[in-house]
Amino acid sequence: MYKQLFEHIKKTCPNYPEEDLNLLLPYFESKIITKKSLFLKVGDVCNTAAFAVKGCFRYFTTNSEGEEFITRFAFNDYWVGEIQGMIHGTPSMVSIEALEDCSVLTISATDYNYLLQNSRPFADFIEKKFAKAFQSAEIRSSEFAESAENRYQILLSKFPDITQRVPQYYIASYLGITPESLSRLRKKSIS
Amino acid sequence: MYKQLFEHIKKTCPNYPEEDLNLLLPYFESKIITKKSLFLKVGDVCNTAAFAVKGCFRYFTTNSEGEEFITRFAFNDYWVGEIQGMIHGTPSMVSIEALEDCSVLTISATDYNYLLQNSRPFADFIEKKFAKAFQSAEIRSSEFAESAENRYQILLSKFPDITQRVPQYYIASYLGITPESLSRLRKKSIS
DNA sequence: CGGAATCTTGAAAGTGTTCAAATCAAGTGG
DNA sequence: CCACTTGATTTGAACACTTTCAAGATTCCG
Numbered sequence: 001m002y003k004q005l006f007e008h009i010k011k012t013c014p015n016y017p018e019e020d021l022n023l024l025l026p027y028f029e030s031k032i033i034t035k036k037s038l039f040l041k042v043g044d045v046c047n048t049a050a051f052a053v054k055g056c057f058r059y060f061t062t063n064s065e066g067e068e069f070i071t072r073f074a075f076n077d078y079w080v081g082e083i084q085g086m087i088h089g090t091p092s093m094v095s096i097e098a099l100e101d102c103s104v105l106t107i108s109a110t111d112y113n114y115l116l117q118n119s120r121p122f123a124d125f126i127e128k129k130f131a132k133a134f135q136s137a138e139i140r141s142s143e144f145a146e147s148a149e150n151r152y153q154i155l156l157s158k159f160p161d162i163t164q165r166v167p168q169y170y171i172a173s174y175l176g177i178t179p180e181s182l183s184r185l186r187k188k189s190i191s
Numbered sequence: 192m193y194k195q196l197f198e199h200i201k202k203t204c205p206n207y208p209e210e211d212l213n214l215l216l217p218y219f220e221s222k223i224i225t226k227k228s229l230f231l232k233v234g235d236v237c238n239t240a241a242f243a244v245k246g247c248f249r250y251f252t253t254n255s256e257g258e259e260f261i262t263r264f265a266f267n268d269y270w271v272g273e274i275q276g277m278i279h280g281t282p283s284m285v286s287i288e289a290l291e292d293c294s295v296l297t298i299s300a301t302d303y304n305y306l307l308q309n310s311r312p313f314a315d316f317i318e319k320k321f322a323k324a325f326q327s328a329e330i331r332s333s334e335f336a337e338s339a340e341n342r343y344q345i346l347l348s349k350f351p352d353i354t355q356r357v358p359q360y361y362i363a364s365y366l367g368i369t370p371e372s373l374s375r376l377r378k379k380s381i382s
Numbered sequence: 383c384g385g386a387a388t389c390t391t392g393a394a395a396g397t398g399t400t401c402a403a404a405t406c407a408a409g410t411g412g
Numbered sequence: 413c414c415a416c417t418t419g420a421t422t423t424g425a426a427c428a429c430t431t432t433c434a435a436g437a438t439t440c441c442g
Contacts, residue, residue, distance in 0.1 A: 061333050061336060063336035063337050063341075064337060064341060067336070069333060069335075069336030071329070071332060071333050084322060084325065084326065087322075088322065093326075093329065093330070093333070094329075094333075130325075131275060131278075131279065133325070134275065134321075134324070134325050134328065135275065135284075137325060137328035137329050137331075137332060138262070138284065138285075138328050139284070140328075140332040141262060141328060141331040141332035141335075142252050142260065142262050142284070142285075143332075144260075144332075144335050144367050145252060145253075145254035145258070145260030145367070146254050146255060148429095148430085150254075150255060167387090167388070167389090168388075168389065169388075169389085176335050176336070177430070177431090178430075178431060178432080179388085179389075179390095180389090180390080180391085180430085180431075180432085181429090181430055181431075182389095183389060183390055183391080184390085184391085184430090187390085187391095339397095339398085358419090358420070358421095359420075359421065360420075360421085368398070368399090369398075369399060369400080370420085370421075370422095371398085371399075371400080371401095371421090371422080371423085372397090372398055372399075373421095374421060374422055374423080375398090375422085375423085378422085378423095
């Protein structure tokens with residue numbers, strides 16, 4: 001559990017001091033998030049962040065027609081939650097739901113902000129994560145420059161096992177097409 | 192010129208100390224960016240940020256078909272450039288072009304980073320701007336949950352005068368449709 | 383073994399694209 | 413100031429792609 005979190009941190013910040021890693025321990029709590037439960041709901045303020053040791057989540061919003069639209073997925077070694085809301089107390093624009101039973105390490109917004117203020121290495125780590133998240137958001141929005149078929153290929157190349165873990169209609173929603181269209185698109189790609 | 196920049200900063204950070212504002216002066220330079228010139232090119236590292244006193248810019252990428260796709264617009268009182276690249280030296284994923292003759296206040300990446308390190312108020316200001324930019328990127332990608340017509344209406348509500356300043360084929364590109372489709376869509380909306 | 387959920391397939395309808403031509407607008411040079 | 417050029421927008425018709433709705437096949441799970 002914690003070893004995986006530490007590995008994750010060291011991958012992002014290779015010179016994160018070993019002793020500072022151990023200081024993090026008391027702030028995290030191991031939890032199971034059961035399949036289909038909501039980790040965060042639109043409009044709520046995110047008061048917990050979770051490091052996904054094992055699991056799979058979807059972020060989604062609802063459009064003006066009342067249809068769900070998936071904005072992103074999160075898998076093992078991803079952080080789940082809304083950093084923005086944790087820091088500034090702004091209500092979330094997305095909901096987050098577990099697609100499997102997920103094993104996570106959670107940290108409260110209070111402890112998170114405490115560490116941000118009092119641990120230089122942690123603050124640097126979060127800053128890097130944040131920069132990465134920003135880049136991902138920019139990439140996500142430019143994906144729509146591509147055709148649905150290309151978007152699907154890009155998604156597959158990023159997450160080769162996504163078809164095993166995520167129902168196809170969710171992938172379709174992420175791509176912005178109907179499940180039927182995705183089914184046909186897949187059929188075409190194979191032949 | 193500078194007054195406008197100061198107003199902009201005070202709007203974001205109401206208690207930005209007056210004396211710290213004046214400290215910023217020597218780092219900024221007033222410039223004109225002529226219509227159609229590139230402020231930043233894909234792949235280059237952004238070494239200058241610009242505060243748009245007056246003007247209008249488009250950010251764009253090129254998809255795998257070689258077609259341009261506009262990711263966002265920037266107008267008066269916007270910051271133009273890639274903060275990410277300025278801080279981390281990463282190459283830009285977008286190009287930025289002036290759509291009018293633009294009057295801007297520029298600051299070099301070096302000075303920018305210097306201020307970030309040495310001026311607490313400036314760092315706080317940038318942090319807020321950054322959070323805002325992140326949110327905008329998230330919103331931008333969820334816009335594709337909506338129909339082209341709704342996306343157009345949303346854009347109009349955000350920038351009521353955009354049709355006066357930006358050619359329609361650029362707006363179409365931003366919406367992810369052809370200029371012809373936008374033309375028809377507008378015709379329909381009016382009646 | 384059911385029953386529910388998911389995925390596939392078909393046909394019709396809808397929507398956006400393409401390509402070509404016409405119209406409109408703005409600026410240039412005689 | 414007008415004719416001309418160039419760029420931008422509109423319109424039309426054929427076409428391509430995606431959606432919708434309905435039905436059938438498949439998979440998963442209690």
